[in-house]
Amino acid sequence: MLIGQSSDQGSPVGESALKILTLHREVLVDQVKNTQCILDNLLSSGFVCNEDVEIIQRCTTKTDQVRNILELVQSKGEEASAYFIHILHEAYDAFIDLRPWFKDIDYKPSEFVQQLPVVNTDPISKYCEKLRHDLGRDTRFITSYSQREETRLEELYTDTQMEILNESNESQGYLENLDDLIGEKGVFNQDAETIFVTGDAGVGKSIMLQKLQNLWSKRELDTRAKFFFKFRCRMFSAFKETDEISLKDLIFKHNCYPDMDPDNEVFSYILRFPETVIFTFDGYDEIHSDFDLSNLPEVVSPEERTHPLLVLMNLLCGKLLKGSLKVLTARTGTEVQNRVVRKRVILKGFSPNHLQRYTALHFPDREHLALVTMQLDASPHLGGLCSIPLFCWIIFKSFKHLQSVYSDIDLPGSCVTLTSVFLLLSEVFLSRSSPPGLLKRSTRCTADTFRAGGQVLTAYAHLALLGMVENRFVFQQEDVTSCGLEEDDLQIGYIRTVSQYDGCGSAATFEFLHVTLQSFLAAFALVLDKDSDPSEILKFFTQCEYRKRSRFPCASCLGRSQPRDKDPFKTNEHLQFINLFLCGLLSKPNRSLVEQLVPPLLLKKKQSLLKTYLSNSVKLHLRSLPRYKSEFEGTKVHAMSTFVWMVRCIFETNSEDVARLAAKGISGDYLKMAFCNIFSADCSAINFVLHHYSKSLGVDMDNNNISDYGVKQLRPSFSKMTVVRLCVNQITDCSIEVLAEELIRYKVVKTLGLYKNQITDAGAKLIGQIIEECPRIHTLKLGLNKITSIGGQYLASGIKKSKSIFDVGMWGNTIGDKGAEAFAEAMKNHTSLTNLSLSANEITSEGGRYIAEALKNNSSLHIFWLIGNKISDEAASDLSEAIKMNRALTHIMLIDNQFSVHGAKVLAEGMSHNTTLKEINLKGNLVSEEEEKHFEAEPRLRFH
Ligand SMILES: Nc1ncnc2c1ncn2[C@@H]1O[C@H](COP(=O)(O)OP(=O)(O)OP(=O)(O)O)[C@@H](O)[C@H]1O
Known part of the structure; x- marks a missing residue:
C-alpha cells in the first residue's frame, strides 16, 4: 500500500505506510495525544481486538500508549498502518497538531483506506466540531433590514481598512487581512x-468579527485555536445585580454546551490549554451598568460564580483563563488601559x-453599477458617507428600492446629511407596509408615506426612546407590545429578533437593526412627542452635561469611555447621535415632512428651543477651546473631537445662522483638528461652517480619515486656507487634482502638509505646479508617499522656480540619484530654500556628487537631511570641496549612510575650512568606536 510522498526528505513518491511510521515515529510519539479515538476506530474496523486495546490502556502514560499502538499497527502490516495514519488525518481536531506534518509528507490516502470509515470519538473534537458548526451557521448571513432579506456573508463582505496603533496611539500602518489581526503584527504588549x-x-x-468567526468555522483562519466563543457585551448588562455565573457557565450555558462529556474533559482541556481559545466580545461601549460590584471578590477561579460582568473583566485582564486570546470591539472614544491591551486596531x-x-x-448589473458609481463620484457628500459601510448599505438599499419603484436610480439632492439618509431608509421601511400597487410616484410622495405610516413610526420611536432612557438595547415582547407594535409591524424591518420564543418559557427578544437607527428613532420620538414639555427635546444634550461616575470597579480598572464633563458635546456616541438626528429632524429642509406628523406650532417651538440652545452651547464651547499664539501662524485654536460633534450637529440643522456663529467663534488664524476622528463625511459639515469664516485660516487636519471624498467636500474652503495640513489621511492623486485647481486659483496657501499619504508621481507633478504658481508657499511636507525619480523631477522643477519656499520634506520616497540630480539643480542659486530633507530616498554617491556640486552654488540652505541613504566615501571629496566653499549650511545630517573612516577624514578636512557649519552627523555609518577617536579634535563631526 502506497501513500503520499515525503517532500523534504526526498523519499520516492508513494512511500509505504509502514516506512512512514518508522521514519516519523518521533513526531508521532511527540504529537499524538489522544489515543482513545485511535483505539475506537482500530477496534471497530477490525484491525485490533478488545484484548489489544486493554493491553494498550494499561500503559500509564499517553506516550507509552502511542508507542505501543505504533508497534501494534506496524506488526499488523501495511493496511493497519495506513489506516492508522488515516485516522490521524480524518479525526481533524483530535490531531490538529499534526496538520503541518501531513502537509510535510504531502499525504494522499489510497483508495482502499478512503473506503474505511473514521469516527471522531474524542469529546473535545466533537465539541470543537459543534462549535465550528454553530459558528458557521450563525455567521453565514448578514442580517439585512428585514429578516426576509438576509444576504450571504461571502456575497457582501468586503475588506475594510484596519489601522494598527502603538501604545501611544501612533499609527503603525495597516493590517492586510484578518489573519494579521489575531497574529503578531502590531503587538506592543x-x-x-x-x-x-x-x-x-x-x-x-x-x-469584521462575524467574518473572523466564519473563517474560523471553515478552518480558513490562520490559527491553531480549537475553541472560539463569541459574545456581545450588551448581554452582560442584561443580568440583574444579584445574578452570578462562573466561567464554565459563561462558555457552556451562554454559548455552546458539550454533549456527552460525562468526565468534564472539554472544560479540563480548555483549562489546561487556554492558548487554544479565542473569545470575541463585541460592543464594549454597550455595557451600561450602575451595579455596585465593588464589594464582590475578584474571582479568578473558573468554577466560582460571580457577577457576569466581573467574569468578563477578569477574562479581559487575563486573570481568568490566562493565555486565551480576546478580541474586544468598541466604538471610538472608549478607552482601555494599555496594560490590558495586546494590540490596538482602528x-x-x-x-475608495x-x-x-x-x-x-x-449592483451586479453593469449598467446600474456604472450609474451608481457615476452618481457617487458626482456627489462627494454621498461618497463620504459611503466610506462607512452601514451608511453605504443604507444608501444602496434605498437606491435599489427607488430603482424598483421608480425604475431609475435617483440620488437625493446635493446636500446629503445623515438624517436625510435615515429618512430615506424610513421611507423605504414605511412604504413596505403599504398595500402593493400604491408605491408609484404618482400616487404616493414622501409626505404621504410618512403620514400613512405615522402610527407605526411613532410606536417604533417610542420603543427606541424607552431603550435610550433606560440604557437598553434589547427588548422583551412586553416592551414591543406596550409601545403599540403589532405582529405585522415587526415585518417592517426596524427591529430584528435576537432570540426566538423557545417553547420552554423563554420569550422572544428584539433589538434595533443598528444602534444608530435606534438613536434616529429616539430623536424622532422627541420630535413627535405632543404631551411633554417641548424643552424635553433637549434632555440628551443636558443629560450629557453631567454624568455619574461609573460605579463599576473592574470597568474603571480597564478604563471606560472617556469621562464626560460639562461640555454638552462630550457624551456616549448613541446619545450624541440622538442629538445629531434631533438637529436634522428639526432642520428647515425637513419641516414640511415633519409637519405631517407634528402640529406646526409645536414644531416651531421645538425648532426655536433647539436653535437657542445650540447657539448658546456653540458660543460656550468655542470660548472654552485652548488657544495659543505662535510666531508664524498667529493665534492657534486647538479643537478636540467634541468640536467635530458640534460641527456635525450644526450641519444637520442646516442653519446658516448657527454655522455663522460657530465660524465667528473660531476667531483665530489657525484651526488645529489633528487626531479628531474626522471621517470624510464630516468634511461637508466642516465646510458648512468654514465657508462662513471671513478671514484666511490655517487648517490642520492631520491624522484623520478624510480620504479623497473628504477633500472633494472641502473644495470651497480651500479658497481661504493658508495652511492645508492633510498628513496621514489616505489621500491619493485624485485629491491632489482638487488641491491643485483650488490652491492655484486662490494662491493664498503657505503650508502644504501631505506627509504619509498615497501620492504618486502624477500627484507630484501637480504639486510641482502648486509650488511654482503659489507665490506664498513656504513649507511642503511630502514624506512617506510613493514618489519616484519622475515625481522628484517635477517637484524640483517647481522648487527651482519658487521664490518663497523654504522648507521641503521628502523623507521616505524613492527619488534616487535622478531625483537627487534634479533637486541639486533646483538648489543652485536658490534664494529661499533653507531646510531640505531628502532622507531615505535611495540616493547613492552619484546623487551625493550632484548635491555636492549644487552646494558650491547655494547660499540659502541651512539644514540638509540626507539620513538613511546610500552615500559613501565615493562622494566624500566632492562634499568636502562643497563644504569648503559653502557659507550657509549649519547642519548636514548624514546619519545611516555608508561613509568609512576614510570618508569621515575627508569631510573633516573640508570642515576645517568652514566656520559656519555647526554639525555633520555621521552616526550609523561605517566608522568604529576606535576610529571615532581620530576626530576628537573636530567636535562638529558627530557620531552620536
Ligand atoms: N466589511 C463589510 N462588508 C460588507 N458590509 C459591511 C461590512 N461592514 C459593515 N457592513 C454593513 O454595515 C452594517 C453595520 O456594520 P456593523 O454592525 O458591523 O457596524 P459596527 O461598527 O459594529 O457598529 P456599532 O458600533 O454601531 O455597533 C452591517 O449590517 C453591514 O450591512
Missing part, C-alpha cells in the same frame, strides 16, 4: 491578551477601492 478594535458607529466592527471603513468592490457586489 506581549503580556496582555486582548486585541482592542475600535471604530465609529457602523464602520463594520461586528461584521477600523477605518472602506477605502473597497467601496468600488462593495458597489460591484451590490
